[in-house]
Amino acid sequence: MSAVAVLRLPLAADLSGFVQLLQRMQVPHRVSEEAGEQVLWVPAEISDDVRSLYERFPAGDPDLQLDIPARQPLSRPGFVEQLKYAKATASVLLLTLVVAALTLLGDNLDTMRWLTFLEFRVVGEYIQFTPLADSLAAGQWWRLVTPMLIHFGILHLAMNGMWYWELGRRIESRQGGVNLIGLTLLFSLVSNFAQYLFSGPTLFGGLSGVLYGLLGHCWIFQLLAPNPAYRLPRGVLVMMLVWLLVCLSGLVSAIGFGQIANAAHVGGLFIGCFTGLLGGLYNRRKLAA
Structure with a gap:
């Protein structure tokens, strides 16, 4: 499962709310800092969905408007993936x-x-x-x-x-x-x-x-x-x-x-x-x- 960069935002942009939303949805992701930008990485298979989700909820879902069903916890990435x-x-x-x-x-x-x-x-x-x-x-x-x-x-x-x-x-x-x-x-x-x-x-x-x-x-x-x-x-x-x-x-x-x-x-x-x-x-x- 390869990761791709779906978002490249200035360091001043607050990405914490959207990251919390991804955590609630148990979406695999990581945020890195590259060339003065913060970069959001997700699996390539769901990159379009995550990009669309950010367009709708750039600040996340602080009021818990989304009805997100409970899921089984995702397993941690394997050693090779890390x-x-x-x-x-x-x-x-x-x-x-x-x-x-x-x-x-x-x-x-x-x-x-x-x-x-x-x-x-x-x-x-x-x-x-x-x-x-x-x-x-x-x-x-x-x-x-x-x-x-x-x-x-x-x-x-x-x-x-x-x-x-x-x-x-x-x-x-x-x-x-x-x-x-x-x-x-x-x-x-x-x-x-x-x-x-x-x-x-x-x-x-x-x-x-x-x-x-x-x-x-x-x-x-x-x-x-x-x-x-x-x-x-x-x-x-x-x-x-x-x-x-x-x-x-x-x-x-x-x-x-x-x-x-x-x-x-x-x-x-x-x-x-x-x-x-x-x-x-x-x-x-x-x-x-």
Whole structure:
């Protein structure tokens, strides 16, 4: 079932009433932002009907004049269908899985040393790190972002992968795959530097710094320029912020869950809030224009 764009409207146009009508009618749809417009996508088979419905009810049906019979809830789109709209999100996760396999989830040091923030070599029972300036002088600029692909254990990988799939798809649906990749690299860069400055030469990795960046981006962007794609359940936001505070307290490490890259989490959250602030203000200004 292919989707087509049935409506292209200015960002200032209020489409919320019509979207609520589609939800009441259980019509599959999604709204994206492209080239300064909001675009409504529906299955090609019903595109003419939806276009006609908008001509009759552009503001939706706030007075409930339409007699819409109750229907069985529609099933959620399958995984393959979701992949069509989340290619960038899926690509990052696929690359993460490949790295997890090649590094044996952190056990293959010979492979992992090419992706860590600092190059290292094992000398007996010790790890000897190469200064970052030496690696950058040798052209190894990828080290600034590739630690996000390294994971230590299946639980670490599964949790980070699940949250990246959830948050990444939201940003990709609203701002596109190119912006998602750009934000992912930026959040990785800032969170990796934050962790390096805080902890010094150590081994660290994972998508969690990026995840807190995505969380902060969606959170602040939604406050300034509300959009259904960025509307996170309040419980999710509270849970992730509480988890951050628990990790900062040292309790998680004390009960045996290993060292937590707290500086990466905080750094990711701050840069994510900053990009969300910029993006939200820009979209808010466009809506007011």
